[in-house]
Amino acid sequence: MFKNLENAKNLRWHAMDRKVDGIMRHLTDTPSWRLIDHIWPTFGSEPRNLRLGPKQPGYDINTYLAPLIDDLKILWEEGVQCFDAYKEEYFTLQAVLLWTINDFLAYESLKDFTSMRPIATACLDAYIMYLYTRMESSRTLNLYNFVDVGSISCGSSKEERAQLLTARLLGTDYDQLLLIPYNSGNHWTLVVINLTKDAAFWIDPLKNRIDLDVTEVAERSSHLYVYLQCPKQSGVVECGYYVMRFMRDIIMSTSTSIIQIMKDSPRAYTQDDIDCIRSEWTEFVGKHVHCA
Missing domain, CATH: 3.40.395.10 (Adenoviral Proteinase; Chain A)
Structure with missing residues (x-):
């Protein structure tokens, strides 16, 4: 995602360009997003960190997420090195599983x-x-x-x-x-x-x-x-x-x-x-x- 210039720019839009007026226009305006920022301010301070909301067929979210658990742990605990084409720099990308479609x-x-x-x-x-x-x-x-x-x-x-x-x-x-x-x-x-x-x-x-x-x-x-x-x-x-x-x-x-x-x-x-x-x-x- 971040290797593409346009995508890398858009992935910062919520922190740089969105309208903030107390109305829920974006997922950033939700209480659950703000809760992550409150509990883990270091994670929240990096606008490029990802908050994931996967979907899957039916209601077996645990079945579809099971193969991803180890990768999700790495993304949350350590992060991975990623190149940002928009800022032309490497950074440590972290991610958290915030929602699923069943929520x-x-x-x-x-x-x-x-x-x-x-x-x-x-x-x-x-x-x-x-x-x-x-x-x-x-x-x-x-x-x-x-x-x-x-x-x-x-x-x-x-x-x-x-x-x-x-x-x-x-x-x-x-x-x-x-x-x-x-x-x-x-x-x-x-x-x-x-x-x-x-x-x-x-x-x-x-x-x-x-x-x-x-x-x-x-x-x-x-x-x-x-x-x-x-x-x-x-x-x-x-x-x-x-x-x-x-x-x-x-x-x-x-x-x-x-x-x-x-x-x-x-x-x-x-x-x-x-x-x-x-x-x-x-x-x-x-x-x-x-x-x-």
Whole structure:
């Protein structure tokens, strides 16, 4: 790409020539792009570094990415020497896998969310993006971090999911709370890892037990697993909405004690409580879809 003069110039356009007015006109304007810049400023300071968003047939992203893992690690950890034809110089090119096509909201996801039906990964991803904007405005990005929705849920091997969690923990400050939306198979729960307490807190809106699968995945990061009493759903479709509300309550609280936050929560969320996060989600997604 960079050996071609025109391509090399265009690959810097987002940093040099794009219009910045608070409207989402380019992927650079998204919260996930800005999050990379915030967590890894050295990577973000080089506009030629690449943020990848591959697509693949069907829904087997792990199958198509498997042969590329070693190359992606090299591109992220070490980089490769590359000649920039536009600037006529060599530089160290790095890259990060930022999105896959499955991360983007489809029409079915929008329809499920607005109809109060069970929701998929993309809906929770969108709400986490919204929460990042709230954290930016309240200057609390240093307090919380998130694991990509579904990345350690059932679907791939325990070893692969443990490696993904370990990698995310390496990007988490010791005093940050790591929030992990987790799906054990048609049911959403929230796991919160507190590194300072060496503990993982299990917040389940339906069941009163900790899922063995997640303890095996998280065994490298925590030695203590704590089930917390929390608001309980009354139906069978609300778990994803409850997890979104859990995350909202945690980052909006003046306390950083997960135990205290859940202790102060109601026995169940009202429909108004759920509609609050649905309204925030709809406004956030609607704004971005309109401007895309």
